[in-house]
Amino acid sequence: MKQSTTTTPTLTVVDVPDPPAHAAEPAAPVRRPRDILVKLAAGWLILIVLLALFASVLPIPAYDVRIDRPALGPSLDLARLLGTDALGRSTLSRLIYGARVSLAVGFVSVLIGMVIGGTLGLLAGYLRGVFEKIANILTDSLLAYPPLVLLLALTSTMGSSLRSLVISLGLLAVPTFTRLARANTMAFAQREFVTASRALGGRRLRIVFREILPNVVFPVASYAFVMAAVLIVAEGSLSFLGLGIPPPSPSWGGMIAAAKDRLATQPQLVFIPAAAMFLTIFALNVVGDRARRRFDVRESAL
Amino acid sequence: MSAMLEVTDLATTFRTTRGLVRAVDGVTFEIDAGRTLAIVGESGSGKSVLARSLMNLLPASADTSRGTAVFKGTQLRGQSTAALRRIWGDEISMIFQDPMTSLNPVVKVGRQITESLRFHRGRRGAAAHERALELMHDVGIPDPASRLGVYPHQLSGGMRQRVAIATALACEPSLLIADEPTTALDVTIQRQILDLLQRLQAEHGMAIILITHDLGVAAGRTDEVAVMYAGRIVEKAATPVLFSAMRHPYTEALLASIPRLENPVHTRLETIGGRPPDLINPRRGCAFAPRCRYAQPRCLEEDPVLETATTAGHEVACFYPVDTAAGRAALSANAAAGASAAGATVGAAV
Numbered sequence: 001m002k003q004s005t006t007t008t009p010t011l012t013v014v015d016v017p018d019p020p021a022h023a024a025e026p027a028a029p030v031r032r033p034r035d036i037l038v039k040l041a042a043g044w045l046i047l048i049v050l051l052a053l054f055a056s057v058l059p060i061p062a063y064d065v066r067i068d069r070p071a072l073g074p075s076l077d078l079a080r081l082l083g084t085d086a087l088g089r090s091t092l093s094r095l096i097y098g099a100r101v102s103l104a105v106g107f108v109s110v111l112i113g114m115v116i117g118g119t120l121g122l123l124a125g126y127l128r129g130v131f132e133k134i135a136n137i138l139t140d141s142l143l144a145y146p147p148l149v150l151l152l153a154l155t156s157t158m159g160s161s162l163r164s165l166v167i168s169l170g171l172l173a174v175p176t177f178t179r180l181a182r183a184n185t186m187a188f189a190q191r192e193f194v195t196a197s198r199a200l201g202g203r204r205l206r207i208v209f210r211e212i213l214p215n216v217v218f219p220v221a222s223y224a225f226v227m228a229a230v231l232i233v234a235e236g237s238l239s240f241l242g243l244g245i246p247p248p249s250p251s252w253g254g255m256i257a258a259a260k261d262r263l264a265t266q267p268q269l270v271f272i273p274a275a276a277m278f279l280t281i282f283a284l285n286v287v288g289d290r291a292r293r294r295f296d297v298r299e300s301a302l
Numbered sequence: 303m304s305a306m307l308e309v310t311d312l313a314t315t316f317r318t319t320r321g322l323v324r325a326v327d328g329v330t331f332e333i334d335a336g337r338t339l340a341i342v343g344e345s346g347s348g349k350s351v352l353a354r355s356l357m358n359l360l361p362a363s364a365d366t367s368r369g370t371a372v373f374k375g376t377q378l379r380g381q382s383t384a385a386l387r388r389i390w391g392d393e394i395s396m397i398f399q400d401p402m403t404s405l406n407p408v409v410k411v412g413r414q415i416t417e418s419l420r421f422h423r424g425r426r427g428a429a430a431h432e433r434a435l436e437l438m439h440d441v442g443i444p445d446p447a448s449r450l451g452v453y454p455h456q457l458s459g460g461m462r463q464r465v466a467i468a469t470a471l472a473c474e475p476s477l478l479i480a481d482e483p484t485t486a487l488d489v490t491i492q493r494q495i496l497d498l499l500q501r502l503q504a505e506h507g508m509a510i511i512l513i514t515h516d517l518g519v520a521a522g523r524t525d526e527v528a529v530m531y532a533g534r535i536v537e538k539a540a541t542p543v544l545f546s547a548m549r550h551p552y553t554e555a556l557l558a559s560i561p562r563l564e565n566p567v568h569t570r571l572e573t574i575g576g577r578p579p580d581l582i583n584p585r586r587g588c589a590f591a592p593r594c595r596y597a598q599p600r601c602l603e604e605d606p607v608l609e610t611a612t613t614a615g616h617e618v619a620c621f622y623p624v625d626t627a628a629g630r631a632a633l634s635a636n637a638a639a640g641a642s643a644a645g646a647t648v649g650a651a652v
Binding site for chain 1: 389400405
């Protein structure tokens with residue numbers, strides 16, 4: 001007690017010169033570093049998408065062909081730029097083809113979840129009543145089910161392929177989007193323009209899809225980036241558990257899983273795919289955060 | 303035989319956790335083509351609920367079982383939504399209070415205007431486009447062609463309300479319900495909008511129900527005024543009659559509360575003491591009695607009904623109407639006692 005009373009005055013003395021320095025700092029430059037970060041993040045995402053799209057025309061070896069001795073370190077040759085894996089295949093090729101899986105999971109699954117969940121949420125939020133109750137029971141039971149068990153059940157019934165992975169992860173994203181769309185719809189359904197449209201004789205489904213949907217789509221879609229990041233991590237975990245797409249097709253999670261025994265001797269085999277995943281997820285979060293803030297501003301300005 | 307819209311004993315109640323709210327409690331009126339009826343009252347008097355009741359645009363918690371509203375021989379109450387949808391926007395249209403919220407922020411103005419044409423006339427494409435231009439020109443939006451593609455946030459409040467009016471008029475309705483159409487606008491724009499409504503009424507011969515809390519708005523431009531208090535019409539008369547020879551103490555108090563330019567500076571504004579009654583637990587007797595200068599013991603016991611007052615067509619719900627023998631006697635008795643029967647302080651007679 002005694003000590004704290006003696007330290008407090010010194011703290012306030014230190015604090016005194018601080019406010020003017022803080023106040024002198026103009027507001028505009030504060031935004032700058034974030035904007036650069038957003039640009040870098042967007043740049044990384046564009047790069048990954050382009051590489052994944054044009055993987056087959058890039059001058060890199062096939063992902064399942066042995067090109068050299070196993071577990072080589074990085075070198076200046078393009079095929080060996082990131083070294084070779086435990087079977088002597090080009091890590092760069094596998095990383096680029098692996099991006100296809102991650103992006104398919106990230107974007108296609110999210111799209112599936114957004115379309116199904118968004119439609120359910122819109123209808124539940126506007127029609128209310130029985131439809132909302134059924135939609136709520138569905139989403140609540142999906143959320144209550146442990147996701148890993150659900151994924152196990154789905155992959156064991158549909159077989160493990162990229163398609164079944166994308167569908168089951170998409171299903172996992174449905175409840176989140178349902179809730180998001182429902183909450184947004186309920187807020188907009190109270191607005192006068194919805195009453196005004198009813199007063200003009202608009203049908204209910206028309207009001208939902210032509211009046212409310214255009215308002216709800218942006219806040220919901222801005223969340224899609226964050227959801228894509230979550231699903232890419234989920235795919236990584238599944239691959240790590242051996243439930244992802246079957247080898248020799250590469251995926252980032254699968255590459256980490258395959259190299260985990262060599263972590264002590266050749267750590268780059270784990271860290272290269274892990275870094276790619278980290279950067280992609282980080283970039284998605286940065287862009288998603290930016291998108292969300294942008295649409296929040298638009299909301300409050302209306 | 304009958305008027306275009308006949309409303310008889312219309313009531314709308316809401317079930318809430320605190321009890322039954324009687325928002326509209328037995329309203330009767332009628333309106334003919336080409337006429338304007340003003341419905342005047344303070345906040346919470348049931349004006350807006352009345353407007354929405356007429357169109358059946360109420361939340362599910364509303365009980366609308368009592369009373370009838372007959373529009374051109376069609377019963378509006380208890381009608382299926384599908385049948386009402388044919389009337390909404392086509393025969394009866396509505397303008398809302400706040401053009402900031404009554405237009406969809408993410409839909410282009412041109413499409414919003416032609417919405418009802420799409421619903422009711424199946425018009426789209428070039429035909430709808432042409433009609434939109436015509437309507438925008440009609441409601442005085444300059445340079446309509448370039449405004450078709452803009453979003454509501456790019457327009458000023460007055461322009462937005464013009465867009466809302468154009469939307470309501472697209473199908474040339476025979477009845478327009480304007481729910482405080484000028485409340486959210488500043489005074490100069492208010493006047494333009496009211497002038498516009500008047501001109502459009504003259505051109506199209508439609509009936510207008512103008513809902514307002516502003517007696518000044520009602521004074522110049524309406525044929526008839528109905529004053530609402532606590533969900534009921536307490537006085538109804540032709541506009542000039544109401545303003546020159548009001549009979550209900552509430553109407554008198556409302557008129558007295560308008561500040562006058564000829565008053566000297568620092569004149570105290572007249573107010574109506576007390577507050578609007580609780581619509582959940584209505585008291586016995588007249589709803590206005592606790593705030594009324596004329597209140598007598600009878601007012602606290604019996605509920606006055608709307609009856610023809612001194613002249614034909616002038617109806618009032620009061621036992622002691624203003625400027626009648628009974629009213630004068632009641633006021634002087636209260637002034638002598640210093641208080642009304644309900645306990646409100648009453649100053650010396652004017």
